[in-house]
Amino acid sequence: MGCIQSFRQLCDYPKNTNVHISFPAVCFVWQTAMIILFGIFIRYNEESDPHWVEHKKANNLSDLDNDFYFRYPSFQDVHVMIFIGFGFLMTFLKRYSFGAVGFNFLIAAFGIQWALLMQGWFHSLDAEGKIRIGVENLINADFCVASCLIAYGAVLGKVSNVQLLVLTLFGVTLFAVDEYIIVSVIHARDAGGSMSIHTFGAYYGLCISWMLYRPNLNQSSRLQGSVYHSDVFAMIGTLFLWMFWPSFNSAISDHGDGQHRAVINTYLALASTVLTCMAISSLFNKHGKLDMVHIQNSTLAGGVAVGTAAEFMLMPYGALIVGFCCGIISTLGYIYLTPFMEKHLKIQDTCGIHNLHAMPGLIGGIVGAITAASASKSVYGEEGLINTFDFEGKFKDVVPTQQGGYQAAGLCVALCFGVGGGILVGCILRLPIWGDPADDNCFNDEAYWELPEDEEAASPVLHYNNHMQNKDVAESHFTMEQT
Amino acid sequence: MGCIQSFRQLCDYPKNTNVHISFPAVCFVWQTAMIILFGIFIRYNEESDPHWVEHKKANNLSDLDNDFYFRYPSFQDVHVMIFIGFGFLMTFLKRYSFGAVGFNFLIAAFGIQWALLMQGWFHSLDAEGKIRIGVENLINADFCVASCLIAYGAVLGKVSNVQLLVLTLFGVTLFAVDEYIIVSVIHARDAGGSMSIHTFGAYYGLCISWMLYRPNLNQSSRLQGSVYHSDVFAMIGTLFLWMFWPSFNSAISDHGDGQHRAVINTYLALASTVLTCMAISSLFNKHGKLDMVHIQNSTLAGGVAVGTAAEFMLMPYGALIVGFCCGIISTLGYIYLTPFMEKHLKIQDTCGIHNLHAMPGLIGGIVGAITAASASKSVYGEEGLINTFDFEGKFKDVVPTQQGGYQAAGLCVALCFGVGGGILVGCILRLPIWGDPADDNCFNDEAYWELPEDEEAASPVLHYNNHMQNKDVAESHFTMEQT
Amino acid sequence: MGCIQSFRQLCDYPKNTNVHISFPAVCFVWQTAMIILFGIFIRYNEESDPHWVEHKKANNLSDLDNDFYFRYPSFQDVHVMIFIGFGFLMTFLKRYSFGAVGFNFLIAAFGIQWALLMQGWFHSLDAEGKIRIGVENLINADFCVASCLIAYGAVLGKVSNVQLLVLTLFGVTLFAVDEYIIVSVIHARDAGGSMSIHTFGAYYGLCISWMLYRPNLNQSSRLQGSVYHSDVFAMIGTLFLWMFWPSFNSAISDHGDGQHRAVINTYLALASTVLTCMAISSLFNKHGKLDMVHIQNSTLAGGVAVGTAAEFMLMPYGALIVGFCCGIISTLGYIYLTPFMEKHLKIQDTCGIHNLHAMPGLIGGIVGAITAASASKSVYGEEGLINTFDFEGKFKDVVPTQQGGYQAAGLCVALCFGVGGGILVGCILRLPIWGDPADDNCFNDEAYWELPEDEEAASPVLHYNNHMQNKDVAESHFTMEQT
Structure with missing residues (x-):
């Protein structure tokens, strides 16, 4: 810890937010690299290639069997969550709405390209060394970027756009490795990403924020609140996330009952969260008033926490219980934990991602492990059990209790990647070359935007x-x- | 009437908006009740249960035959209408945007849980006493909540969050009974809910507002208008309602031509409404200027009014005519009827739901009755007539003219439930225990929100x-x- | 040119923005005409008619084969782009948000009705002289209206609502003829409308703006900028356009691989555009700051430019390259071309549609021609080539190089219709009867709205x-x- 402290001090330097050269340079170099790598690696898969018509005839399929029709509506909902949902959720600051929605846009647009490559190398590389992409890859790319946007929430207003591009480059890379280990090596199921997206993304962001600790951040405190209209803008983000979360958790789960069940569970968990979140917000206010910060964020905790178990037989009342608990925990987190972390742990968490993603993500991983461990043929049916947990190929002899262990192992991997990756990338981002703002100029769009x-x-x-x-x-x- | 007057006076008392204990208590108790009742009653239906794979094989189905793929895109559109549409439509007041969008969120999140139970008891209870839910139940729960959100429009800014929860509890209960009588007992068709959702919801809200009449509401008149940005926020609500109304009216109509036709009719009725609404708004302004209140609300009247008949053979020009008339009537309602009702009938209707939901709902019921009564085998085809009006089982001998009568009966039931339920619930909400704001503190977020x-x-x-x-x-x- | 100059002066006259009679009159007359024409011409097609059940049995289809299930989710996305996307994109002006979103609503609602008729007469007239409509016609009507909304961008804030209705009437008419020639006569493919929608719409609007040149527009310069919140509102429009553009380009392309591929190409082109747009915006600012005008508009250029080629084998890296170039060109257009055009060409382009639609549309037409000309059986497969380019019926002997020529010819037709139509309609709109605002009262909602x-x-x-x-x-x- 002492060495981190000294490293932090070593990197203190007068700030200059002029990214006149560095930002365009990074954008051009990386986008050019994307074009070259896409040229070498990325091709259409058989469902998006004109040869589909032959494939269709050979396998006696109809156009509707194209995965496009199973997944495209969910994909568009996820897309809205990434760009409108995350973007507007962060517009709550009085003078950082441009940065919130604009840099969110930047991160996501770059991240999805790099994610298609990284995830492709791990999951979809064919015998010819090509990555064959279809709509499911687009969804997975959006998912991957979500983890970086979560991390952005912790450092919102305190970093430059160049730093965000670096955060995304590493974040996507780490995510792809992390997800490969969790899903393919360990064989944990994680359709809605409680572990791989939320737990990883949140701890990645929190550790970066810890490395970038600013002892004099209160110099920007005049800009650290919201105004009336900015809170209403943030509700646009909240509601689109809340409404489309069922699509998020079901987007890549199994066709048929898998997607259907994931939607029902997520819908119920989220509904339950809203009531307990508002109850706690009112209860802990001396006049019984509600706090917009809680409504904007903690109402979403239930969706995070059923991410892993949404496609399992969580049961409708189980989903309500998960939502019930998360609404309480997440709101209490905003009231007690965020100030504590800032004061004692030197973690400045602008959007409170610890309450919205980290804790509910951990809960989601645990709920997933328990639900998987307690699965039985009587509840799922013989084939249903195999389908739901993918007990096929080399995993055909796995029993539910084992699967529960795999799920727990997956959670630990996500946590380690988040913490380790965050510290590493935090070190890199402390270097005095990235154009981040001074302590008295944080949360201020003026640094990077023509107002x-x-x-x-x-x-x-x-x-x-x-x-x-x-x-x-x-x-x-x-x-x-x-x- | 005299007794209502005296009851009103009896309940006048000094106001205290502190809901520090009551609001959290109600939330926790009700959410706990939901968990218990869901545990006892709610299960997945065969399309969202892992046994689907067996069911599929036994019936020679493909995954695409799962109702999920027929209805999920429409469900998500309806979901957006409920949370963004209704929520943002009500943000027009200068200082009640938090309450508009936040309490809308609260009502909807609680209401959908209670609706799943209430509607389940009436419609989906199986031999084992379980309610089996799938995506269609989620849509119906959203529909049910819509009626409560309409009612909220009448009392916007004048009630506490605790009162809204009570309004929702009773509203959902009444809706479920009302809808059961209309659809299952009387056998009226009402896919888009002109009768069961709009007529019921509007009169329910108006009667509550009548019971809660505030003679000194002008003490809050400084807060009863909009500001420039709040009007733009409200347009977000308007447009999402307008765009997704075709999904609303088609979400639970018959697979195939039924959904397809409902979309076309709604699309056309809404387009037509926009032109006549704007024309009347300009014509009745001395400088020919448009009024945002009309554009925000009356442009939607056409969607309400084709709710019942959307899946019938209304014909494209018929849909345009309905929209044409509703645009005129609804806009004139805002200009003449709303002030009249406030002054002479003691009904204070904050959002003008009488113009947007009550009158167009009544028109919709009448249009539905006429369209049904004039149906013929030559237009629908033999099977088409049976499919469209569900002339099966014990209703297999019904003829279209009879069906027209059933539709009219359904409309009367909706009206009675709305008025009766509204007066009853209005009485309850007048009790001096709910923490509603004083007359000079209405339309003010400060009462219930940390600003x-x-x-x-x-x-x-x-x-x-x-x-x-x-x-x-x-x-x-x-x-x-x-x- | 001299005669245009004198015509312009001839029409200068004292301005009166009172449209008390003219606007309602136009609305009522046109809406009545729509009802009569719909009564004569428009009927449901076989997939939205109750006889579908017989058709289904006769052809051994399932409900899912109804085109509704292939296209409805895309239709709703397109609908959102038209009403929220275009509407909110134009709310950036500090005092013209009502006009942006309200008149956009008006134009679109009128235009879709007229488009159903115009396109129907050209494309869907059956032997009985009826136009049979289904969901694909609704999408095409939305597309057609898009071209008028693009044109609105050039004249935003400088015309009256009556002028906009005239612009739309002629715009839709011209579009229908234009599209008929491009698609049916010339046999160019244009699924996403780079040529027929964007090129035509942009030059149509620019030429109208040129005809309506206001030498003293600087008298309104106090209102010609944005404020902080109006820029955030505009980002709502930008993001919904950006996110749903894949649906726009794939909405009417071939079932199966066609829609799938169009989505992938558009998704990638747009992602790439974001990075180069931001890079250029920062590079050409002396402090490296980003300009919201560029982010709001130029990030969309990639979607325009793959409109034609999205369903072809553009290849993923090809899509990235197109996006890369368009991000640069469009942003540079805002920096250099828009001021140049205003100063030297007398074209005042409020929203910069030349940079967002005209140039990328031209690029899109050229990219489409090149991609088509270089198509081969080895890449597309024999049947794939026929399907993709529709080499059937009287076009069954066309070879790809010929098709490339057709594409180029289509682009020229779009350009001619845009320029010619714009000059013609511009002349009409200069007549002193339309109630347009004075030079010192442009960009001001007060002229047409009760504030x-x-x-x-x-x-x-x-x-x-x-x-x-x-x-x-x-x-x-x-x-x-x-x-």
């Missing part, structure tokens, strides 16, 4: 807050009033 | 409006300017 | 900008502060 000219006049909030520092402005303003 | 700290400074509107009452604030402000 | 009463107080931006003109207001304000 509309009349902003000063348009936002009395900032104006009055900065009053004492800006006497000359105030005076000229006063003079105007007298004219 | 961002800098609100006072951030919103000159409120500041200047309250100027005379807050001289000390103004003076300190002035002093700052001089510093 | 919330308290706007003056609520928006310090306008207040301070107008300060010098409104001394009395300022003084009374000051007096209040002293009270």
Whole structure:
């Protein structure tokens, strides 16, 4: 720990947010690399290739058997969660809405390309050394990027766009390895990604934030809150995440009953979470008032926590119970844990991802392990058990209790990758070359965005807050009033 | 009427909006009850159960025959209408956006759980006493909640969150009985719910609002308007409702031509409504200007009014005519009827649900009855007629004219349930225990929400409006300017 | 050119934005005409008619073979792009959000009705003289309207709602002829409409804007920018367009591999565009800051540019390359071309549609021609080639190089229709009867909308900008502060 401390101090340096050269350079180099790698590796799979018509005839299929029709509606819902959901959820800060929605867009657009390659190398490489992609790969790429967007939540407002691209490059890489180990090596099931997406992404972000700890962040405290309209914008993100979470958890689960069941479980868990989240928010406020931070975030915890078990026989009441608990835990996390972590653990977690993704993700992994371990032929049916847990090929002799162990092992892997990867990438991001903002200039779009000219006049909030520092402005303003 | 008057006075009392204990208590108790009841009653149906694989083989089906693939895209559209559509439609008030979108979220999340139970008891109870749920139940639960959200529109800004939970508990209960009588007993068809959802929900809300009449509501008039940005937020709600209404009306109609036709009719009715709504809005303004209130609401009336007849042979031009008339009637309602109702009938209808849901719902019921009564084998084909009106089982000898009568009867039932239920629940909500706001504190998020700290400074509107009452604030402000 | 100049001057006249009579009259007359024409011409097609059940049995189909299930999810995505996407994209102006989203709504709602008729007459007229409509016609109607909404982008804030209805009437008519020639006569393929929608729509709008040139538009310059929140609203439009563009380009392409491939290509092209757009935006700013105008618009250029070739074998890396180039070109267009066009070509292009639709549309047409010309049986397979390019009937002997020529010819037709139609309609719109705003009152919702009463107080931006003109207001304000 001492060495981390000294490394942190070593990297302190006067800040310069000018990314005039570095940002365009990184974008161009990486996008060019993507084109070259796609040229070498990526091809259409048999369902998106014009030879489909022959394949269809040979196998006596209809066009509807194309996986496209099973998955495309869910894919679009997931896509909305990634770009609108995560993007707008982070617009709550009064002066960081451009950064929230714009950098979210940047991360996701770059990340999905790199994810198609990384996941392709691990999962879809064919005998000719080509990656054959179809709609399921697009969904998986969106999933992969979700883990980086979760991590962004922890460092929101405190990093430059160049740092975010680095965070994404490593995040996607780590995710692909992590997911390969969890799903293919250990044979844990994780359709909605409680472990591989949420647990990994959250601890990855939290450890980066820990490495980038800013002792003087309170110099930006004037910008660290919301205003009325920015809270309403954030609700757009919240609601699209909440509504489409059933699609997230069912997007890549088994055709037929698997997708159907995942939707029902997620729908119920989320509904239950809303009530307990609001109850706790009101109970712990001295006037019984609700806090928008809780509503925007903790109402989603139930969706995270049924990510792994959504396609299992969690049972409808089981889903309600998971949601019930997560609504409580996540909201209490915002009230007690986030301030504690900032004060004592030196982890500054802008969006509270520890409460929304880390804890519910861990719960989701545990619920998945328990549900898997207690599976039985009487409940699932003989074939149902095989289908649901994929007890085929070299895993055909696995029994449910073993599978429960695999699930637990998967959770540990996700945790380790998150913590280890976060510390590593945090070290890299501390180097004095990335153009991150100074402590008194965090949560401020002005560092990386051309703001509309009349902003000063348009936002009395900032104006009055900065009053004492800006006497000359105030005076000229006063003079105007007298004219 | 005299007794209602005296009951109203009896319940007048000094207001206290502190729901510190009551709100969390209600949430926890009800959510716990849901878990217990779900544990006893709710199970997966055969299409969402792992035994699906056996069922599929036994009946020679493919995965695509799972109802999930017929209905899930429509379900997600309906879900968006419930949470984003209704939620954002009500954000138009300058200081009640949190309440609009947040309490909408609360009502819907609680209501869908209770609706799954209530509707299940009436429609899906199997021999073992279990309710078997699948995607169609989720859609129906969303539909049921829609009626409560419509009712919320009438009392928006004037009730506490505890009252809303009570309104929802009773609303869902009444809806389930109402719908059972309309659809199963009377055998009226009502795919898009003009009668069971809109007519019932609107009169339920209007009667509650009548019971909760506030003679001194003008004390809150400073907060009863919109501001520029809140009107733009409301357009998000309007447009998502408008765009996805075809999914709403087709979500549970017959597979194949039924869903297809319902979409076409709804699409056309809505398009037509937009033009006549805007025309009337401009015509009745002395400068020919458009009024956002009309655009936000009356453009949707056509969707309500084809709810019942959407799956019938309304014909494309018929759909346009219905939309044409509803655009006119609904907009005129906002101009003349809403002020009249407030002044003379003591019904304060915040969102104008009488114009958007009640009148178009009644029209929809009548259009449905006429369309059904004039159905013929030459237009529908022999089998088409049976499929469309479900002339099977004990209803196999029904003729279209009879069906027209059934439809009319259904409309009357919806109306009675709405009015009766509204008066009953209105009485309950008048009891002095629910924490509703005082007359001078309506339409104000401050009563139930922690607002961002800098609100006072951030919103000159409120500041200047309250100027005379807050001289000390103004003076300190002035002093700052001089510093 | 001289004669156009004199025609322009001839039509200069004192402006009166009162559309009290003309706007409602046009709406009512046109909507009535729609009802009559729909009554004469429009019927359900066999998949939305109750006789479907007989058709299904006769052809041994299942309900799932109904085109509804292939296209409805894409249709809804396209619908969102039209109403939310285009509508909110244009809300960026500080005082024209009502007009952006409201008139967009008006145009689209009218246009889809007229498009169903126009396209029906050209494409779906049956032996009995009836147009048989189904979900594909609804998609095509939405597509057709898109071209008018693109044109609206060029004249945003400078025309009246009556002018927009005229623009739409002619735009839809021209589009239908244009598309008939491109697709049916010339036999060019254009699934995503790079040519028929984007190229045509953009040049149509630009030429109208050229005809309506306002030399004194700088009198409205105080209103020609954005404010912080209006830029966030615009991002809602951007993101919904971006996310659903794969549905746009695949909505009417071939079932099976065609739709699947179009989605993949569009997804990749758009991802690539985001990175190069942001890179250029930062590179050409002296502090390396990003400009919201570029992010809101140029990130979409890749979707436009793969519109034609999305269903061809563009290859994943090909899609990335197209996106890469368009991100650069479109962003540079905003930086250099838009000011140049305004200054030297007298084309005032409010939303920069030349950069977002015209140039990428031309690129898309060229990419389509090249990709088609280089098609081969080895890549597509024998049947795949026939399916993809529809080498059937009288076109069964066409070879790919010929098809490349057809594509190029299609692009020229789109360009000619856009330019010619725009000049013609521009002349009509210059007549002094349409109620358009004066040069100092452009970009101002006040001309056509009842604004919330308290706007003056609520928006310090306008207040301070107008300060010098409104001394009395300022003084009374000051007096209040002293009270």
